[in-house]
Amino acid sequence: xxxxxxxxxxxxGLEAHVVGHTIADVEVLHPRAVRRHLPGSIDLAGxxxxxxxxxxxxxxxxxxxxxEPSSVAIVVHxxxxxxxxxxxxxxxxxxxxxIRARLESGIDLRFVDQRTFGGWALADLVTVDxxxxxxxxxxxxxxxxxxxxxxxxxxxTLRSKQTEIKRALLDQTVVxxxxxxxxxxxxxxxxxxxxxxxxxxxxxxxxxxxxxxxxVMTEALDQGGTSFDALYVNVNGQSGYFDRxxxxxGQEDLPCRRCGxxxxxxxxxxxxxxSCPRCQPxxxxxxx
DNA sequence: TATATCTCCTGCGGGC
DNA sequence: TGCCCGCAGGAGATAT
Numbered sequence: 001x002x003x004x005x006x007x008x009x010x011x012x013g014l015e016a017h018v019v020g021h022t023i024a025d026v027e028v029l030h031p032r033a034v035r036r037h038l039p040g041s042i043d044l045a046g047x048x049x050x051x052x053x054x055x056x057x058x059x060x061x062x063x064x065x066x067x068e069p070s071s072v073a074i075v076v077h078x079x080x081x082x083x084x085x086x087x088x089x090x091x092x093x094x095x096x097x098x099i100r101a102r103l104e105s106g107i108d109l110r111f112v113d114q115r116t117f118g119g120w121a122l123a124d125l126v127t128v129d130x131x132x133x134x135x136x137x138x139x140x141x142x143x144x145x146x147x148x149x150x151x152x153x154x155x156x157t158l159r160s161k162q163t164e165i166k167r168a169l170l171d172q173t174v175v176x177x178x179x180x181x182x183x184x185x186x187x188x189x190x191x192x193x194x195x196x197x198x199x200x201x202x203x204x205x206x207x208x209x210x211x212x213x214x215x216v217m218t219e220a221l222d223q224g225g226t227s228f229d230a231l232y233v234n235v236n237g238q239s240g241y242f243d244r245x246x247x248x249x250g251q252e253d254l255p256c257r258r259c260g261x262x263x264x265x266x267x268x269x270x271x272x273x274x275s276c277p278r279c280q281p282x283x284x285x286x287x288x
Numbered sequence: 289t290a291t292a293t294c295t296c297c298t299g300c301g302g303g304c
Numbered sequence: 305t306g307c308c309c310g311c312a313g314g315a316g317a318t319a320t
Contacts, residue, residue: 001312001313001314002314003314032296032297036316061314061315077314077315078314079297079313079314079315080297080298080312080313080314081297081298081299096298113297114297114298114299115296115297115298115299115312115313116296116297116298117296117297117313117314117315118314161290161291162290162291163290163291163292167291167292170314172314172315179313179314180312180313180314269292269293269313270293270294270313271311271312271313272311272312272313
């Protein structure tokens, strides 16, 4: 499940293998993969052909390729199961191949996506808060690995909200790049239960939580990301190793590495949350 | 306006 | 063996 570290691994791969190349031909094999490109697949393919990729950028879980001479970007979201693969054209099509971009150098850039939650769309570039981003990404907050990420601003935003901390962590307009896995890991490190109201947490505790999110994602990036199955791979089809370092997510009934209590699993926002019952006690009163 | 819930999608595993 | 159902979850749409 691609979150920030996994998307950054893919971005680096695209920077190494795709930047500097020109797109010769584009084939959209599943319309849902371009549903966010409202003019449709024919428009997208036509506007990509002949364009050169000049950079690969990322904010949170969104990544984009900047194109010249049109000065637009292909915005890519991997969703739950999206993969950007650099392949030799002789490699047989993947079962869930959704988009193929053939480069003039003779290699394929393939978008493979089993669950079709991800997709490609073209977007104009705009300047927001001193940074150039696609207009479709303008509402996304800076992520903890962004050099211009300001934790004090995020703490202030969190303390002004009337919601639970895990819900706020997953809100990409507050802080981006955090998904279910790294939210649970950051909350475990900061010893905070995900149901705690954001406005009842002190500034230093929230700061500690953001530091934990940054640290866990940095460590995951160093190990090539987290993989539970073949759904997340880098551009060469290889998996990461951080799943072996997870302290909370997916660790149900295993002893907490800090206190030994069995990690519990709870339903939250229609998904699973993992936490230590002793290190991360539930709040006495939960809204709702 | 802010927050909460629903929906999309596919493959796997468990239960019957 | 085969069918059915629940689960996984990011983010936009819809509801409250």
